[in-house]
Amino acid sequence: MAGTDRLLTLRFLAEPADVNFGGKVHGGAVMKWIDLAGYACAAGWSGKYCITAYAGGIRFVKPIYVGNIVEVTAKVIYTGRSSMHLGIDVKAGDPKGSDRHLTTHCVLIMVAVDDEGKPTQVPEWVPTTAADIELRESAVRLMEMRKKIGAEMEAHVTL
Template sequence: MSGTENGITLRFLAEPADVNFGGKVHGGAVMKWIDLAGYACAAGWSGKYCITAYAGGIRFLKPIYVGNIVEVRAKVSYTGRTSMHLAIEVKAGDPKGSERHLTTNCIVIMVAVDDEGSPTPVPEWIPVTKEEVRNRESALKLMELRKQLTHHMETHSTI
């Protein structure tokens, strides 16, 4: 039911196919997991098919190793008319223990679309807890910073 589940956690084991030449899970695999969790969260909130409009601020803080249990948590932090801003955290650790360390975090914006691929309205998310209010305020500040960055990027010459 749309508008009721504002977060999701995907859990799985990091596999040998996810490893880079340095023996750790490569960033592309982590970014794929982030996109999957973002989609699941946004589709669950909106009740609609969603597409990724933006992924940014990604920070790789610690490595993930083959055999680690990986938890990718996506949570709605702001909704626009057709978009959902999601805070994403990736944590990992030894599956034999309960300790998980933060490995990656970022912001993802998903847009709900109709059968023709046009943006369609989503239920409004209203923060309740102090943490949710803080996350919403952060999302609004980041929106403003992205506008400024976009302006600067447009004036910057590209190759």
């Protein structure tokens, strides 16, 4: 049911096809996993088809190796009228143990769309804990920063 589950975790093993020339999982593979988890979380929250509008602040903290168990967790941290801001954490480790370390973190913005592809309203997420209030406030601060960065990036756009 839409508006009830704001957290989703995908778990799987990193495969040989995911490796780059350096023997570690390719950043592009990690970004794909982030997008998949983000879509599943946003679609679950909104009950609608969702598209990725923004991926930012991607930090590759530690490498992921073939055979690692990978956990990609997406969590709604802010909702607008049709958008959902998601905090994404990627953790990995040896599947024979329980230790997982943070490998990647970012923020995604997903937009719910109707059958014609137009943005459509999503259920509001209201934080209830101090930690969730801080996540929401952080998302709002990031929105303001993105506006400034977007204006600055206009100088780099060529048509």
